[in-house]
Amino acid sequence: MSGGGWSWLGWALAAILFFWGIGAYNRLMRLRNAIGEAFRQLDQALTARAEACSKLLTLLRPLLANEQATFDALETAQLEASSAAQAARAKPYAGDPLAALAVATAVHGAALTRLNSLVEHHGELSGMSELNALLDELKLIERQRAFARQVFNQAVSQYNEALQQFPTRILAGLYGFAEARSL
Template sequence: MSGLAWFAWGLAALLLFWGIGAYNRVMSLRNAIASAFAQLDTHLNERAQLCNKLLDLLRPLLPNEQATFAALEAAQAESQTLAQAVRARPCSGDPVASLAVAHAVHAAALTRVMSMLDHHAELREHSELYALMDELKLVERQRSFARQVFNQAVGVYNHAVGQFPTRVLASLYGFGEARSL
């Protein structure tokens, strides 16, 4: 075999091993996004359970505010449905973008309920209510942190997919850009 043939085989082997390494790197970054979403999803489920408890507690106490409670329930149902879609493919852009919008709607509905509670002085005697609100605030802080971890994982993945030689392989293997929340 001539020197040129050895060089060609060596270059082919180098490209093959580089391609395998790049693929494994992008896959591990993609798995990091899925792992970060799993943590976020845990906090979303906790928030949903606490909101249900809050609504169950408030419905008999404030019968005139059923429209506000219905808005929170609707926002929560939409958020849970979209979270289910993101669970299947956390790197897919469209479901994550829809979930981000649903989070904003849910946050607005929850803020309306919380501000409504501040205006009803008769509810101050319910210690269970305020314990539930404190727990909900804690879960919201944890969810916010988990969301930040998810967004960082998405940023690292998108950076890796956007770099030059990996970009060629990313399009070849179908790695698209991920969306943050």
């Protein structure tokens, strides 16, 4: 009779471990999917910023023809940021595409800052309502982007924290989960 008791206990333990493993997998998937959702919101803000920058370039190019180098730098940075975002869309929790996106968005932000300084330097542009509206739109988009980035980084942090917890850490490797990179 004691042999049957151990058999029952063994099956119960196996069932507990099996269901715990399913629960751990589902939790990691939910947290990784949350990274994807947070990235979609960040990506929307990046796309809105690119569109607003394009409008700004279209407006300013004819007015400041001698500042072509600044416009070209912003346009190049915008293309690189868009390309990096495209690569990161497939796996927003993967390290290399996010590292490239972090660099590209920083370069784009610096080029945009240079353009803003250029606009401030040309005081005659301050009375243009269309320009002021675009600059206000960009400020709003930048706040949205910063918030979306914060939400994304928080989702990455929660996911990475779950990966580091024992015994989920053991199963994470078996399931193919790897640490995500924040921006």
